[in-house]
Amino acid sequence: MLRSELQLSLRFRIVAVLAAVLVSGAVALGVVAWHSAAVAAQQAYDRLLSGGAVQIAENVFVQGATVAVEPPVSAIATLSAYDLVFYKVVDPRGVVIAGYEDLASDADPVAARRGTVLEDGQYLGQPVRIATLAREVDLPDSRGWVTIVIAQTVEARRALAWDLTFKALAIIAVVSLCALAATAWALGLALEPLTRIEREIAGRKPDDLRPIGVAPPVEISALVHAIDGFMRRLSDRMALMQRFIADAAHQIRTPLAALDAQLEILQATPSARRKAEAIQRVRERAAELGRLTGQLLDHAMVIHRSDAMAAQPVALNPLAKSVLAKAVPLSLPREVDIAFLPDAAEPVVAGDAVSLREALGNLIDNALKHGARGRLTVAIGSNEAMGWVEVADDGDGFPAPPETLLPAFAKGEQSTGSGLGLSIAAEVARAHQGELTVLREAGLTRVRLSLARRPR
Incomplete structure (x- = not known):
């Protein structure tokens, strides 16, 4: 159940983020598509409208002393096939010689003489697109300008813009759905290693x-x-x-x-x-x-x-001195010469003082109870990498050669103990990246607890 919820959660979050990105992108692309479609429709119908104005201008002629026009039926029919079309022709005197007299244009006359001027307007309560064009004509006694104004309603433009937008949105929707489907499939492949790892762990003893x-x-x-x-x-x-x-x-x-x-x-x-x-x-x-x-x-x-426990700096000289003072009882059944030899270098190791006290206390206790006849020495030493505490006694030592004792320590020949003291010391040494070694030389048994000065 937990695995399914985790996988569903991961898939849901990834797919939800991707869906949000795709929706945001689709909205932005929809706005761009609508703007582009409106511009394209406007340009297409403006070309038709401008062409109609040019064709009407080409059919203006002078007959006697008056200006006349023969409207091109084909141009008017082409424009009328898409929307309502209105036009008027004004001679140089300002008299409307053809078309709708109340059709107005705000185009600059000077600009109209240079080419067709397009603008938006209103006519008969409807929004229209207006094209204005001026043409120069020769009269018997002068020259003048004939103004042609042609207007077309914009319903066809809007219909074309919406048609192009809907087609673009359909393409965007299909691409987005394909992207979501591909993402869901890719997520299944991506999560498969996690599923295999989960099955392996769940199937173990x-x-x-x-x-x-x-x-x-x-x-x-x-x-x-x-x-x-x-x-x-x-x-x-x-x-x-x-x-x-x-x-x-x-x-x-x-x-x-x-x-x-x-x-x-x-x-x-x-x-x-x-x-x-x-x-x-x-x-x-x-x-x-x-x-x-x-x-x-x-x-x-x-x-x-x-x-x-985290490693802390531990000074060996004061640690060993305090442990020795507490470990040696006030009275012993035999006379034992106790010696403490500190290191002048004052070595400091990284470790746990409580564990080190326990290990060193066990070594001293073992030496007193099961080893030392008349002599016990605790010596501190160090080099650049290690610090150590060595407990030496003049007892009989261990029943086997020192090299065969590790890592399982045996008890002494006359010992009635359990041997756990040395095991504890060995565990402490390993925890401090060191070792417990046993040497037998010059009639003394030396047990050395070596410790790393810096944790590795």
Whole structure:
């Protein structure tokens, strides 16, 4: 339903705009056609009217001492075939020798002597077109000018103008309808790729987030690429969440089972001393479960903030110093030499301070609980492209070579933890265009959290 409304809306808007343009153009062309047709009709009938005046002038002659005229029947009949015709002939004395005496003309006599003068007028209550022409004649004792005035009503002119206009409008209407039909057909072809893309997306399963396979037109290629990018990011996020859920289910199942077993032992233990030992183990398991739950929540938080938070400048020296101060407890079951080595260059990276604190706190906590025997060092370093925080301890390290640990980190040989701390740090490193590396040298295990100084 939504697709149909969208397509109808697009088609309607495009066709409506084109129809408005065509109607406006048709109106303008209609006005031009009417004006052109009126001018053409006027010119055609003016030529006939002027020709009639010339033919009457050619039939004026002098007989004795008077001027006479023999009206050309053919010329009058030709003009009368289209409209009513009136004429008069005035001799040099101003006497009307033929025609209608009350037929008047406002033409300039001097202009009439140079050629036919055409004008609009009224006669017998009707609009007429008047042609005035003067002809010089030789009289026995002088020379004079004979004036010929001929008028014709304008009904035929108007009929011809309307006929030409209607024919032009008919042509304009046919062309406009053809243009609208061609537009509707072209729109169907233009929207077909959108329809194919819609069918492909609608036919997919919910977990199918592959790029769109239909080749888009150039005009919507940016939109399709943006949709592909969105689906790729959504697929990555779904993969992260699925991995997180799987990790959470796996990690929580073990301490819950152990806690349940301890409760059964506690229930079956009769002596007070054994009960106290069982209660202590229950407390330890509960504390372990609490730490694990906190780490899982921290992991989920890091995954969310990696895309949701904008990068901000973060100074590594004060960040690492504050995290180290909070991560080291006031008392430890063993003596550990804690050292902090800042970088004189005062490196600043682009990132999320909350995620970085969480990652660095997990590295320090891992080193204290599962690694360091008597020495822990947090060192800051940098170069032009990267800044890093390195946590080193003198513990036994990891059970496998460092290069085989990434990207899935293993726990230490004596560790009772979940291994999520390093996973969280690795996620933070990837979100900051960096990496988490592990080195074993000179009896020290070095875990380095590298971060890009500028986002790429």
